[in-house]
Amino acid sequence: MRETGMHASTELITRYVAGDSTIGAHTEWALEAHLESCPVCRARLAEVTSLSASGMSALVDQGWRKLAPVMAVNRPAPARRFRVSAWVTPAMAPWLCAAVFVALLAVAFGSVPDAGSVLFLLAPVVPVLGVAAAWSRGLDPMYELTVSTPRAGLALVLRRTAAVLVAVLPLLAAGSVLVGVSPLVWLLPGLACTLTSLALGSVIGVERAALGVCVVWLLVFLAPVVARLEVLPATAPWSVPVWGGASFLAGAALVARGRALTTLGPGFDEKGGR
Amino acid sequence: MAARVVGAKETAPAKYAWEIQARGLRLRAGRRTAVRGVDLTLGRGVHGLLGPNGAGKTTLIRALATVLRPAAGELELFGERPRERAGLRGLRRRIGYLPQNFGFYRRFTVREFVEYMAWLKEMPKGEVPGAVQRAIDRVGLADRADEKLKALSGGMVRRAGIAQAIVNDPGILLLDEPTAGLDPAQRMRFRELLRELGSDTCVVVSTHLVEDVATACGAVVLIDEGRLAFQGSPADLAAAGTETDLGDSPSERGYSALLARHREAK
Numbered sequence: 064m065r066e067t068g069m070h071a072s073t074e075l076i077t078r079y080v081a082g083d084s085t086i087g088a089h090t091e092w093a094l095e096a097h098l099e100s101c102p103v104c105r106a107r108l109a110e111v112t113s114l115s116a117s118g119m120s121a122l123v124d125q126g127w128r129k130l131a132p133v134m135a136v137n138r139p140a141p142a143r144r145f146r147v148s149a150w151v152t153p154a155m156a157p158w159l160c161a162a163v164f165v166a167l168l169a170v171a172f173g174s175v176p177d178a179g180s181v182l183f184l185l186a187p188v189v190p191v192l193g194v195a196a197a198w199s200r201g202l203d204p205m206y207e208l209t210v211s212t213p214r215a216g217l218a219l220v221l222r223r224t225a226a227v228l229v230a231v232l233p234l235l236a237a238g239s240v241l242v243g244v245s246p247l248v249w250l251l252p253g254l255a256c257t258l259t260s261l262a263l264g265s266v267i268g269v270e271r272a273a274l275g276v277c278v279v280w281l282l283v284f285l286a287p288v289v290a291r292l293e294v295l296p297a298t299a300p301w302s303v304p305v306w307g308g309a310s311f312l313a314g315a316a317l318v319a320r321g322r323a324l325t326t327l328g329p330g331f332d333e334k335g336g337r
Numbered sequence: 338m339a340a341r342v343v344g345a346k347e348t349a350p351a352k353y354a355w356e357i358q359a360r361g362l363r364l365r366a367g368r369r370t371a372v373r374g375v376d377l378t379l380g381r382g383v384h385g386l387l388g389p390n391g392a393g394k395t396t397l398i399r400a401l402a403t404v405l406r407p408a409a410g411e412l413e414l415f416g417e418r419p420r421e422r423a424g425l426r427g428l429r430r431r432i433g434y435l436p437q438n439f440g441f442y443r444r445f446t447v448r449e450f451v452e453y454m455a456w457l458k459e460m461p462k463g464e465v466p467g468a469v470q471r472a473i474d475r476v477g478l479a480d481r482a483d484e485k486l487k488a489l490s491g492g493m494v495r496r497a498g499i500a501q502a503i504v505n506d507p508g509i510l511l512l513d514e515p516t517a518g519l520d521p522a523q524r525m526r527f528r529e530l531l532r533e534l535g536s537d538t539c540v541v542v543s544t545h546l547v548e549d550v551a552t553a554c555g556a557v558v559l560i561d562e563g564r565l566a567f568q569g570s571p572a573d574l575a576a577a578g579t580e581t582d583l584g585d586s587p588s589e590r591g592y593s594a595l596l597a598r599h600r601e602a603k
Binding site for chain 1: 367399402403404405406425426427429430432434436439440441442443444445448449452453454456457458459462463465466467469470501
């Protein structure tokens with residue numbers, strides 16, 4: 064902003080409004096530049112115009128009247144405080160539904176004797192489906208547009224994943240508390256699965272990675288859980304360091320490879336472009 | 338109506354010679370090498386990217402939009418390399434991109450769609466409503482701004498796509514086949530918009546319609562089989578053809594002459 068105290072005189076502004084050609088090009092140029100940045104002088108200009116150049120202001124008013132109907136149509140919408148699409152997009156709906164379904168399934172089977180096993184088996188799948196929802200190039204029609212924007216990348220993927228988790232995790236947690244199983248049984252494996260699918264996703268595509276992790280998880284642990292092994296993998300003493308270590312490694316890989324989430328990813332051309 | 342104040346950013350001098358500069362650019366589309374060593378310098382103005390189907394136009398535009406990393410060679414946008422993560426975000430805020438088969442959420446209105454893209458482009462919150470209105474106005478969709486995208490015709494959807502590309506006043510505007518699906522009247526209006534945008538923006542328009550280039554572009558880039566075949570003005574393109582070449586207009590004859598010459602030279 065310009066210093067206050069440096070203002071154009073009313074006399075100069077009056078001459079400018081009258082179209083006085085003796086002002087001189089450099090003075091006129093300086094005055095116009097000043098008017099652009101100085102509200103005080105603009106106000107003075109408006110005053111002078113309405114007083115001394117009534118013919119001109121009538122012409123301007125007429126112009127505005129003509130423009131009014133056009134501008135009524137072209138009115139910008141007010142700024143939004145909260146944007147739902149910043150957290151969830153319509154393309155996430157199918158995956159979100161799948162996640163809610165699995166969560167409900169896990170809670171519904173929670174009444175069987177071995178509730179811990181069922182929750183341990185199904186609960187980690189839920190956040191992984193959330194990951195698939197967050198960055199699905201198969202189901203998201205806006206994938207290529209989104210990837211090309213500055214906001215694309217790890218932060219946006221995590222933001223959307225978080226939105227899914229906020230919707231689904233309370234359901235799972237409430238379910239486990241109801242059937243008397245500590246949520247810790249599945250929370251740490253769930254974290255490891257989520258981070259692994261994201262890290263793997265930066266290499267082979269998030270959607271593919273999430274599905275892969277789900278399948279591998281179910282295959283590896285279905286057998287022991289169905290066979291009712293005496294010590295469940297989740298409650299075994301080695302489980303905490305293993306899940307913790309896996310989460311840490313996957314997290315580190317994700318941070319290192321996060322830049323991959325800002326490009327289309329391998330194999331996109333076969334699916335997307337012509 | 339509030340007066341628009343020109344910010345310091347807009348009047349800041351450019352510190353680069355060319356908006357787009359590529360040296361020995363090689364790009365892969367899947368397992369195929371789609372672009373094999375292209376040297377290119379593009380400044381302000383409208384550049385028409387011409388070439389037969391499968392020449393590598395879409396792959397090249399994707400690389401310019403920074404969604405595809407070059408397999409080899411150098412690419413500089415606004416004099417910066419889009420490598421470092423922090424720098425990439427800043428670069429992308431100054432790029433507008435319309436993909437060839439661009440998707441959208443059918444339930445969004447035109448305004449919601451462009452607003453959402455403005456949010457993704459990290460525009461300051463206060464600027465979004467005005468910028469969105471200006472963009473929608475420029476493509477002539479102001480009277481349909483609050484209609485859902487699924488209710489619009491193909492040409493209107495494409496115009497909404499152009500609106501999202503220009504909403505952030507980009508310095509580099511990349512349009513992949515923007516005239517597909519536009520009727521002749523819309524196409525003429527679009528060419529006018531292109532000329533207007535080209536006065537202060539580096540616009541790259543890919544097309545396989547030679548007439549688009551001849552009428553709306555200030556420069557022509559012809560690529561074939563992943564290599565640069567010709568770069569020059571539309572007049573040069575037209576002058577390259579002779580009566581014996583294939584085509585219905587001078588530009589088309591020039592196009593087929595240059596393509597044939599390029600293929601022979603290999």
